[in-house]
Amino acid sequence: MKFLLPAGLGLLALAIPILLLYMLKLRRRQVQVSSTMLWSQLLRDRQANTPWQKLKRNLLMILQLLVLAALVFSFARPAVQTRTVASGSVIVLLDASASMNARDGNPTRFDSARQAVHSLIDDLSPGSAMTLILVTGRPHTLVAAQGDKPRLHSALNKAYPSQGPADWQAALALAAGANQNIEETTTVIVSDGGVSGSILPALPGEVRYLPVGSSRRNLAISAFALRLSMDGPQLFVEASNYSDQAAAVLLSIYLENILLTASQVEIPPGERHGLTLDDLPDQPGIYRAEISSPNPTTPLDDLLLDNTAHAIYQAASERRVLLVSEGNLFLEQLLASLPNLRPYRALPDENGALQIPTDPFDLYILDGVLPDPLPDGHLLFINPGSNAFFNVGAPFRELTDIQVNTHSLTRYLDWSSVHILQARTCQPPEWAEILIEADTWPLVFAGQAQDRRVAALTFDLHDSDLPLQVAFPILFSNLIDYLSPPGAFDASRSINPGESLTISLPADAERVVIASPSGQVYDHRPQSASLTFTQTGESGYYAVNFIRGDSHHSQYFAVNLFDAGESDIRPRQNLQLGTQSVSAPPSGQIGQRELWRWLAALALALLVIEWQVYHRRSLPGIRTLFPTGARPSSNRPRQEQRR
Amino acid sequence: MIFSETTLQKLRQLHLVAARVRSGAFKGERRSSRRGSSVEFADYRDYTPGDDLRRLDWNIYARLEKPFIKLLEDEEDLAVVLLIDGSQSMDWGQGVEHKFTYALHLAAGLGSIALAGGEALSAYLLQDGTISSSFRPARGETALSRLFRYLETLQPGGETALNSALEQYNLGAHRPGLVFLLSDLLDPKGCQAGLRTLLGRGNEVVLLHILAPDELDPPLAGDLQLVDIENEQTQDVSLDGGLRSLYRQRVDGWMREIQSDCRRRGIRWLALPTSQPWDQVILREMRRNGVVK
Numbered sequence: 001m002k003f004l005l006p007a008g009l010g011l012l013a014l015a016i017p018i019l020l021l022y023m024l025k026l027r028r029r030q031v032q033v034s035s036t037m038l039w040s041q042l043l044r045d046r047q048a049n050t051p052w053q054k055l056k057r058n059l060l061m062i063l064q065l066l067v068l069a070a071l072v073f074s075f076a077r078p079a080v081q082t083r084t085v086a087s088g089s090v091i092v093l094l095d096a097s098a099s100m101n102a103r104d105g106n107p108t109r110f111d112s113a114r115q116a117v118h119s120l121i122d123d124l125s126p127g128s129a130m131t132l133i134l135v136t137g138r139p140h141t142l143v144a145a146q147g148d149k150p151r152l153h154s155a156l157n158k159a160y161p162s163q164g165p166a167d168w169q170a171a172l173a174l175a176a177g178a179n180q181n182i183e184e185t186t187t188v189i190v191s192d193g194g195v196s197g198s199i200l201p202a203l204p205g206e207v208r209y210l211p212v213g214s215s216r217r218n219l220a221i222s223a224f225a226l227r228l229s230m231d232g233p234q235l236f237v238e239a240s241n242y243s244d245q246a247a248a249v250l251l252s253i254y255l256e257n258i259l260l261t262a263s264q265v266e267i268p269p270g271e272r273h274g275l276t277l278d279d280l281p282d283q284p285g286i287y288r289a290e291i292s293s294p295n296p297t298t299p300l301d302d303l304l305l306d307n308t309a310h311a312i313y314q315a316a317s318e319r320r321v322l323l324v325s326e327g328n329l330f331l332e333q334l335l336a337s338l339p340n341l342r343p344y345r346a347l348p349d350e351n352g353a354l355q356i357p358t359d360p361f362d363l364y365i366l367d368g369v370l371p372d373p374l375p376d377g378h379l380l381f382i383n384p385g386s387n388a389f390f391n392v393g394a395p396f397r398e399l400t401d402i403q404v405n406t407h408s409l410t411r412y413l414d415w416s417s418v419h420i421l422q423a424r425t426c427q428p429p430e431w432a433e434i435l436i437e438a439d440t441w442p443l444v445f446a447g448q449a450q451d452r453r454v455a456a457l458t459f460d461l462h463d464s465d466l467p468l469q470v471a472f473p474i475l476f477s478n479l480i481d482y483l484s485p486p487g488a489f490d491a492s493r494s495i496n497p498g499e500s501l502t503i504s505l506p507a508d509a510e511r512v513v514i515a516s517p518s519g520q521v522y523d524h525r526p527q528s529a530s531l532t533f534t535q536t537g538e539s540g541y542y543a544v545n546f547i548r549g550d551s552h553h554s555q556y557f558a559v560n561l562f563d564a565g566e567s568d569i570r571p572r573q574n575l576q577l578g579t580q581s582v583s584a585p586p587s588g589q590i591g592q593r594e595l596w597r598w599l600a601a602l603a604l605a606l607l608v609i610e611w612q613v614y615h616r617r618s619l620p621g622i623r624t625l626f627p628t629g630a631r632p633s634s635n636r637p638r639q640e641q642r643r
Numbered sequence: 644m645i646f647s648e649t650t651l652q653k654l655r656q657l658h659l660v661a662a663r664v665r666s667g668a669f670k671g672e673r674r675s676s677r678r679g680s681s682v683e684f685a686d687y688r689d690y691t692p693g694d695d696l697r698r699l700d701w702n703i704y705a706r707l708e709k710p711f712i713k714l715l716e717d718e719e720d721l722a723v724v725l726l727i728d729g730s731q732s733m734d735w736g737q738g739v740e741h742k743f744t745y746a747l748h749l750a751a752g753l754g755s756i757a758l759a760g761g762e763a764l765s766a767y768l769l770q771d772g773t774i775s776s777s778f779r780p781a782r783g784e785t786a787l788s789r790l791f792r793y794l795e796t797l798q799p800g801g802e803t804a805l806n807s808a809l810e811q812y813n814l815g816a817h818r819p820g821l822v823f824l825l826s827d828l829l830d831p832k833g834c835q836a837g838l839r840t841l842l843g844r845g846n847e848v849v850l851l852h853i854l855a856p857d858e859l860d861p862p863l864a865g866d867l868q869l870v871d872i873e874n875e876q877t878q879d880v881s882l883d884g885g886l887r888s889l890y891r892q893r894v895d896g897w898m899r900e901i902q903s904d905c906r907r908r909g910i911r912w913l914a915l916p917t918s919q920p921w922d923q924v925i926l927r928e929m930r931r932n933g934v935v936k
Contacts, residue, residue, distance in 0.1 A: 034735035035829035
């Protein structure tokens with residue numbers, strides 16, 4: 001054992017004033033008594049009978065000296081050498097992914113991992129520094145290059161596991177960045193080894209792995225989706241068994257908390273069981289799938305997060321589209337035929353003047369017409385002139401080498417039979433993605449310009465046979481769905497916890513209030529046409545409320561843990577980083593465990609004993625403060641009368 | 644010294660009781676066990692030479708021609724002595740529990756009884772091993788106010804030395820009588836020698852042992868330095884519940900020693916905590932113990 005702050009022992013000199021105080025007996029309070037005769041006799045008898053009374057009389061002094069000694073020794077930071085996993089410059093990657101919620105730890109894996117990191121901190125030798133990185137979907141540094149153990153403990157205590165997968169690539173990049181300027185860094189990964197099967201890069205310096213977890217007993221709902229078929233909504237649910245034993249599972253489906261169906265299935269180890277439900281009511285609703293143990297008294301598995309999943313069935317909302325044109329029968333007919341669309345038309349008057357309604361529309365289609373100023377919303381230009389978003393040049397006629405670029409907006413698009421007489425040259429803006437081009441000039445492009453979405457066709461529809469081709473409704477349907485999505489988001493698609501969701505805002509939304517499954521409310525005042533929502537850490541369904549004035553409408557989206565890497569909670573004894581296989585290490589380095597806490601606790605205990613001894617002597621305590629009885633003769637009423 | 648009229652009336656009805664009555668120089672209201680020269684006839688006896696011829700019953704002599712001496716009931720007064728401990732240790736306690744005040748009240752009460760009974764009353768203040776002041780023997784209720792004035796002049800002070808003070812008293816030419824010693828007996832040398840001297844002179848002694856309640860059970864605690872108010876001597880003591888209990892046991896033992904010593908010598912001993920009203924002590928305690936009737 002040695003002292004990390006040996007100069008602190010100099011404080012033992014404080015014992016001198018304590019001893020002096022006792023030697024000078026400064027603590028004795030003088031009290032007058034009528035006679036000391038009986039007291040002297042008593043004390044003579046007592047001392048003769050009990051020689052240890054002298055020691056007992058000084059018990060308080062001894063206790064106070066012991067308290068001082070314990071405090072001074074704890075201040076001097078005594079430490080014993082221990083064998084530890086890491087010391088020096090240490091980076092700890094603490095896995096906080098969903099699988100760390102498994103209840104095969106103390107009580108969870110994350111708690112066990114946290115305890116292991118606490119021990120690492122305790123065993124750090126003096127001069128060591130530790131960086132703590134919490135590995136979630138968005139890894140972040142809890143505390144950087146810190147040698148102060150209380151701060152490290154405090155930062156660690158504030159960490160909690162997430163409900164989603166972890167981004168190990170980003171976490172290792174963060175760790176590599178943290179140890180860039182430090183030589184001989186030891187990186188300690190505290191995890192159950194579920195790194196989602198991704199190939200992880202090697203890390204500089206020494207890497208050690210502290211595995212946590214012991215059980216692989218887990219079943220999960222690995223898929224739960226709803227789609228609209230010809231016969232109405234159709235639900236698909238799939239349960240997977242990641243355990244090494246067959247398991248009987250009770251699979252239940254609820255619609256708005258009302259049980260639709262429940263069945264008990266036996267799933268062999270490593271196998272899946274799928275179930276499809278038809279004949280569902282054609283009405284919006286929130287579906288919930290749940291797996292549980294047929295025996296209510298025994299838990300199904302060790303990870304609860306993936307035992308429940310939600311699916312949303314939501315009717316698409318109707319979009320308002322304004323066609324500004326001098327007349328285009330093809331477009332008008334097409335808009336009238338597309339689902340969930342309410343088209344409006346604005347025509348120039350006899351003088352050629354345009355009157356754009358002030359009511360907001362979800363999409364403006366400007367067919368050869370350029371209102372000034374441009375309406376405030378998503379825009380689809382057809383044969384435009386130069387405008388605020390891009391410049392348009394001279395027409396060109398010979399369109400050769402037409403190329404359709406691969407893009408979600410050109411999906412199922414057959415352009416081979418489309419002929420265009422002429423188009424206009426246009427330098428595509430930086431924000432735009434070119435969908436179709438001819439001789440390096442764009443024919444169709446789209447993109448997000450500032451806060452709105454813009455698409456353009458650089459030719460007049462009347463100068464082509466596109467309206468007569470199959471490509472016409474496909475292209476316009478894709479473009480309109482992109483520019484003004486049928487819902488604010490795709491409610492039928494669930495996202496993973498922690499994954500961000502882009503919400504296209506209705507043109508009239510003044511506020512967007514999102515409520516999480518636990519009731520947490522996020523209030524947004526939209527500044528642009530879309531909103532990226534990132535607080536999706538909880539599994540369950542979220543309610544998105546679009547508010548305009550006194551009216552509002554709600555949409556829902558589901559967050560489900562459909563991640564085989566997280567649901568497969570089998571603990572791994574090895575990690576593969578680059579070409580290096582990292583396994584659980586023996587305690588290889590010499591650390592130091594400080595003992596000051598124990599000494600401080602001892603000092604506190606001694607202080608309590610000293611307090612009790614003092615008060616036992618002073619009983620009854622109130623009389624110690626206000627001694628009575630011993631009064632000189634001046635209190636005699638007789639004398640007062642005489643005065 | 645303020646007595647209520649009721650208390651005084653009650654005191655007047657009491658008489659001091661001396662087991663061994665001592666003859667006095669004056670005729671008193673006390674009937675003696677000896678035949679004497681009072682007016683009440685008791686018996687006759689034969690004349691013997693040397694008898695006082697004035698007490699010869701000449702009527703019998705004329706009738707029988709034999710000289711007879713007429714024996715009469717001899718009524719005598721009692722010498723009542725109040726010895727008051729006036730040491731500094733008596734200057735203790737608060738209000739009515741003040742020991743010296745309490746002793747003076749008792750002295751006044753006993754003096755009232757004595758004077759009302761026609762006894763010869765004297766009082767002495769014992770201080771620093773001597774008699775510092777005295778109330779010369781007086782009789783009759785007319786001396787009552789003088790007694791009160793005397794008592795009011797008394798002040799405690801000085802050290803306790805009871806033995807030498809009692810010997811000093813015995814050196815005086817006092818006739819034997821009923822001696823009340825009012826003291827806290829807080830004298831390291833004790834008072835046995837002095838009491839023996841008193842008894843040797845034929846006195847009958849009543850010891851009134853006066854102690855304040857906080858001397859019996861001191862309300863003290865903690866690390867203290869006790870200062871003796873008589874001689875400024877100090878005694879360090881770390882006082883806790885256990886030591887307080889031991890002190891109470893010590894006081895009990897000390898009082899039991901005094902009591903047994905008094906019983907052996909035929910001294911009547913009364914322990915009087917000052918928390919007990921002084922008039923109740925006279926009217927009840929002393930009556931019960933046969934000091935008054």
